[in-house]
Amino acid sequence: MTDAIRVDGADLAFEAGDSVAIAIVRSGAWPTAGGTLCLAGDCGNCLVEADGVAYVRSCQVAARAGLDVRRHPAANKPVLPASSDYEPDIAVQRQEVDVAVIGSGQAGRRAAARAEAAGRRVAVLDATDGHEAVGLYPGPAVVARGADGMLHLAGHEVVVATGTAELHPVVPGNRLAGLLTKRAAQRLVDAGVNLGRVVTVGPELVRFEGDEAGHVQAVVMRDNATGAEATMECDTVVVDLGLTPRDLLARMTSGAAVSTAGPVGDAHQLPPPASDPEAVLCGCMGTTVADLQVAWDAGYTNIELLKRASWAGLGPCQGGACLPHLRAFIISRTGVMPAPFTARPAARQITLAEAAADTTIDAFRQTPLHEEHLALGATMDRFGGWWRPWHYGDAVAEYHAVRERVSLGDVSTLGKLVVSGPDVVEALERLYPCHVADIKPGRSRYALLLNERGHVMDDGMILRESETRFVLTFTSGGAANAEMWLRDWIETWGLRVHVMDRTMSLAAINVTGPLAKELLARAGLIDPPRYLGHAHADVAGIPCHVMRLSFTGEASFELHHPIDRSVELWRALTDLGADLGIAPHGLQALFGLRLEKGHVIVGMDTELDTTPRRLGMDWAVRMEKPSFIGRASLERTARLAQTRRWVGFKMDGVAPVEGSPIWSDGDIVGNVTGSWMSPILDKALVLGWQKRLPFTDTVEIDGRSAVVTPTPFYDPEGVRARA
Amino acid sequence: MPGLEPLVGLRVVADAGALDRARWSGDGPITVVRIAPDEAFAIGATAVEVGDADAIVEPEFGFSAVSLDDAGLDRVLAHVEFHVPSERPMLVQGKVAGVPARLLLEGGRTLLIVQTAYGHDLETRLR
Numbered sequence: 001m002t003d004a005i006r007v008d009g010a011d012l013a014f015e016a017g018d019s020v021a022i023a024i025v026r027s028g029a030w031p032t033a034g035g036t037l038c039l040a041g042d043c044g045n046c047l048v049e050a051d052g053v054a055y056v057r058s059c060q061v062a063a064r065a066g067l068d069v070r071r072h073p074a075a076n077k078p079v080l081p082a083s084s085d086y087e088p089d090i091a092v093q094r095q096e097v098d099v100a101v102i103g104s105g106q107a108g109r110r111a112a113a114r115a116e117a118a119g120r121r122v123a124v125l126d127a128t129d130g131h132e133a134v135g136l137y138p139g140p141a142v143v144a145r146g147a148d149g150m151l152h153l154a155g156h157e158v159v160v161a162t163g164t165a166e167l168h169p170v171v172p173g174n175r176l177a178g179l180l181t182k183r184a185a186q187r188l189v190d191a192g193v194n195l196g197r198v199v200t201v202g203p204e205l206v207r208f209e210g211d212e213a214g215h216v217q218a219v220v221m222r223d224n225a226t227g228a229e230a231t232m233e234c235d236t237v238v239v240d241l242g243l244t245p246r247d248l249l250a251r252m253t254s255g256a257a258v259s260t261a262g263p264v265g266d267a268h269q270l271p272p273p274a275s276d277p278e279a280v281l282c283g284c285m286g287t288t289v290a291d292l293q294v295a296w297d298a299g300y301t302n303i304e305l306l307k308r309a310s311w312a313g314l315g316p317c318q319g320g321a322c323l324p325h326l327r328a329f330i331i332s333r334t335g336v337m338p339a340p341f342t343a344r345p346a347a348r349q350i351t352l353a354e355a356a357a358d359t360t361i362d363a364f365r366q367t368p369l370h371e372e373h374l375a376l377g378a379t380m381d382r383f384g385g386w387w388r389p390w391h392y393g394d395a396v397a398e399y400h401a402v403r404e405r406v407s408l409g410d411v412s413t414l415g416k417l418v419v420s421g422p423d424v425v426e427a428l429e430r431l432y433p434c435h436v437a438d439i440k441p442g443r444s445r446y447a448l449l450l451n452e453r454g455h456v457m458d459d460g461m462i463l464r465e466s467e468t469r470f471v472l473t474f475t476s477g478g479a480a481n482a483e484m485w486l487r488d489w490i491e492t493w494g495l496r497v498h499v500m501d502r503t504m505s506l507a508a509i510n511v512t513g514p515l516a517k518e519l520l521a522r523a524g525l526i527d528p529p530r531y532l533g534h535a536h537a538d539v540a541g542i543p544c545h546v547m548r549l550s551f552t553g554e555a556s557f558e559l560h561h562p563i564d565r566s567v568e569l570w571r572a573l574t575d576l577g578a579d580l581g582i583a584p585h586g587l588q589a590l591f592g593l594r595l596e597k598g599h600v601i602v603g604m605d606t607e608l609d610t611t612p613r614r615l616g617m618d619w620a621v622r623m624e625k626p627s628f629i630g631r632a633s634l635e636r637t638a639r640l641a642q643t644r645r646w647v648g649f650k651m652d653g654v655a656p657v658e659g660s661p662i663w664s665d666g667d668i669v670g671n672v673t674g675s676w677m678s679p680i681l682d683k684a685l686v687l688g689w690q691k692r693l694p695f696t697d698t699v700e701i702d703g704r705s706a707v708v709t710p711t712p713f714y715d716p717e718g719v720r721a722r723a
Numbered sequence: 724m725p726g727l728e729p730l731v732g733l734r735v736v737a738d739a740g741a742l743d744r745a746r747w748s749g750d751g752p753i754t755v756v757r758i759a760p761d762e763a764f765a766i767g768a769t770a771v772e773v774g775d776a777d778a779i780v781e782p783e784f785g786f787s788a789v790s791l792d793d794a795g796l797d798r799v800l801a802h803v804e805f806h807v808p809s810e811r812p813m814l815v816q817g818k819v820a821g822v823p824a825r826l827l828l829e830g831g832r833t834l835l836i837v838q839t840a841y842g843h844d845l846e847t848r849l850r
Binding site for chain 1: 737801
């Protein structure tokens with residue numbers, strides 16, 4: 001004896017070379033409440049918590065001094081650790097090879113040798129060599145765990161050579177302790193473990209019988225020739241039922257680049273179908289043969305569905321023990337051999353830290369004004385792939401700055417493309433549902449972007465700079481997709497159009513409010529563009545592309561400018577507007593402002609199948625055009641009854657929460673996409689969907705009456721925006 | 724890793740052949756980063772002659788970069804999920820620590836280039 005591990009709080013001696021499972025069995029105990037041990041990592045019958053990590057196969061963990069082992073409870077699964085400060089630094093090594101071979105047995109070595117002889121770069125992974133493959137992914141790629149961290153291995157080809165596992169018994173009493181597969185018994189014998197009175201059984205096995213402590217006491221066998229049953233008392237039963245592919249990794253992905261080598265790919269005889277309803281077929285999930293029959297009788301006869309309906313194969317070993325029996329169950333009822341069900345990473349219990357090692361969350365962009373916003377006390381939030389100011393402390397005050405004075409908004413996040421070329425008008429006419437050719441240089445037009453089904457993908461402005469050059473703007477969140485959309489179509493059509501994405505090269509500040517013109521005049525822009533016009537001009541000495549439009553409902557000028565001059569421009573405008581009562585506004589105020597105007601926010605108000613008609617935006621679609629993307633679908637759907645509409649509502653009291661259900665006659669008929677307590681109208685304003693006919697003019701939201709109201713709620717003639 | 728510094732230059736989208744033959748000029752050294760067959764970012768360039776009447780030529784301020792020595796490159800490569808060829812010079816593009824970026828690999832020097840809007844995230848993740 002050399003040292004001790006701690007098992008359920010008590011010291012347990014082990015010998016050199018022992019796994020935790022062997023050390024426990026050596027002591028006369030069992031790693032779990034029961035079940036046949038394979039000691040090869042194939043089943044889930046030896047799971048323990050090791051040093052705080054649950055669901056660990058104790059047969060795969062070497063015993064070492066001080067290791068804290070807690071056996072899983074007989075019933076219920078262990079809870080995950082509650083600690084939130086466990087952040088180990090798990091190293092990740094990345095490697096790319098031509099061939100990754102999983103398994104270093106005879107077949108694996110042969111496969112590796114063949115590949116090496118062909119001059120290919122080969123990596124062989126095997127737990128015994130320090131790299132335990134835990135996942136196989138499309139690509140293909142292999143993730144393995146080693147002593148020094150995780151290995152992410154990209155292989156042009158992966159060969160799974162993991163050999164065979166042993167069949168587990170599915171008979172009454174198979175959850176008792178004291179049951180071993182043949183190989184497991186040999187390992188224990190080799191380790192010098194005393195197994196007591198041993199009985200070895202094969203297909204003649206009928207059932208196990210046990211004592212009150214849950215340990216096997218006897219095994220019942222049937223003589224196939226006479227049918228007579230015989231009972232033999234014992235301390236240990238060794239079951240020798242044959243072999244089955246160790247195909248857990250091979251079942252994780254498929255494709256030409258993933259193959260098997262050796263016995264894992266061979267056809268193996270299935271066991272006879274388990275017949276006793278009480279027998280546990282899936283030890284991980286406790287699924288009995290009777291449970292399986294219930295699911296089968298309910299119609300779940302496809303192996304993938306039967307797995308999900310019965311839970312057989314959903315546990316940690318993912319069918320390592322039960323899959324052959326599940327297939328035998330199906331073939332006995334259909335006569336057809338089902339393919340094995342799929343498996344998913346991880347093949348071994350890995351920690352969240354190991355799974356997440358060196359992975360990263362999405363990056364969120366910062367505008368050049370980020371630090372200015374923070375200095376102004378902004379609460380920042382992620383929106384459309386960017387960090388954006390949600391408010392600067394008082395969204396209502398920001399709203400009033402826009403409606404009554406002048407305000408600055410950071411709209412640097414808008415998508416911005418420059419398109420140029422001899423075919424540019426033709427391309428844009430095909431891409432957009434509005435007219436493009438009649439937009440004069442210096443003028444712009446609002447446009448929807450539709451897909452082939454006529455569904456709204458995005459929206460923005462088309463600004464013409466010359467006969468063959470335009471600037472296109474898109475929503476912050478939709479810009480990247482819109483860019484890909486444009487490029488794909490232009491290439492597909494073979495049109496001569498160049499595209500340059502300027503989204504992250506140009507910043508933009510929206511100067512908005514009744515005093516916006518005054519502020520711009522102070523900044524040197526005496527003659528700003530008229531409504532829907534645009535021009536290049538210096539503002540506060542900074543070259544800007546000035547775009548006159550309005551999302552807030554007030555006179556608005558977007559100043560697009562190089563990002564390295566943005567702070568300078570923001571501060572200059574802030575200083576020049578100090579006596580005008582200038583204040584910045586964040587997204588919260590902006591959403592309220594746009595809501596009063598009834599402007600749509602694509603992605604927030606729209607759904608994947610939203611058409612212009614459903615939005616009440618038919619005016620943005622020119623069906624007299626001979627063709628544009630989505631036209632054929634719109635023509636067809638125009639003949640159908642309209643079953644959904646996006647409309648405005650007014651109601652008393654506080655604004656309902658966005659996402660609230662909209663009720664009519666006791667049924668949910670839609671949902672709120674935007675809401676705002678309008679300071680200027682003193683009403684709760686709502687934008688939302690009605691999705692059930694007949695459309696009613698009065699609905700119920702948040703237990704209160706809401707009345708359908710035409711939009712815009714504010715300045716319906718658009719006088720202020722054009723002022 | 725040293726901090727990212729803004730890059731200035733010219734960005735051009737033009738016919739690939741015209742870009743191949745483009746003549747760049749500037750006040751100092753010019754490094755042409757060929758982002759795509761039809762797109763180049765010429766760091767340090769202030770003017771270009773390109774034989775494409777519809778070429779889009781814009782001053783570019785939207786990128787930042789840091790120059791890496793071999794040790795710095797090794798640290799960055801630990802966060803690179805895509806294949807990095809051994810040939811030089813080579814431009815590779817993909818995610819570095821989850822952030823869209825480019826590596827311009829030249830003999831003895833590597834330029835890690837990122838759009839400035841992502842610069843903060845990249846610096847934080849590589850720190």
